[in-house]
Amino acid sequence: MTSLIVNGRAVEIDVDPDTPLLWAIREQIGLTGTKYGCGIGQCGACTVHIDGVAVRSCSVLAADVAGKAITTIEGLAENAAQHRLQRAWIDHDVPQCGYCQSGMLMAAAALLAEKPHPSDQDIDEAISNICRCGTFQQAREAIHAAAK
Numbered sequence: 600m601t602s603l604i605v606n607g608r609a610v611e612i613d614v615d616p617d618t619p620l621l622w623a624i625r626e627q628i629g630l631t632g633t634k635y636g637c638g639i640g641q642c643g644a645c646t647v648h649i650d651g652v653a654v655r656s657c658s659v660l661a662a663d664v665a666g667k668a669i670t671t672i673e674g675l676a677e678n679a680a681q682h683r684l685q686r687a688w689i690d691h692d693v694p695q696c697g698y699c700q701s702g703m704l705m706a707a708a709a710l711l712a713e714k715p716h717p718s719d720q721d722i723d724e725a726i727s728n729i730c731r732c733g734t735f736q737q738a739r740e741a742i743h744a745a746a747k
């Protein structure tokens with residue numbers, strides 16, 4: 600058994616040693632907000648936080664993050680209220696198809712935790728997530744709005 604701490608809750612799961620965290624989160628724990636895109640650490644759809652750092656969960660083994668604090672999009676909102684980034688995302692109509700957005704939000708949240716007032720360059724460097732709808736400019740505007 601592997602002990603994970605997901606969104607502040609301890610969970611015990613039975614996973615193979617080579618199971619990526621992404622699949623443990625989606626299939627074992629049932630939190631499907633974290634998405635599968637490429638599976639090779641390129642697209643960012645699977646981004647979660649591990650001890651507050653944005654990490655691509657397809658490229659991390661579940662067994663390697665036992666005991667660390669894992670936050671998924673389901674845990675981003677505090678006390679059932681939307682995170683300020685989620686409100687800004689809605690206000691700025693960022694999502695189009697929506698598939699990549701949970702990963703992008705998690706990357707943005709990690710950026711704001713590290714840099715409360717990021718520049719465009721900071722955003723472009725931190726948010727390397729791929730969005731096929733091309734929502735990058737709206738996301739940039741929403742991050743600046745959430746940073747105010």
Ligand code: FES
Nearest residue numbers: 636637638643657
């Ligand atoms: Fe993990 Fe694309 S699914 S980076």
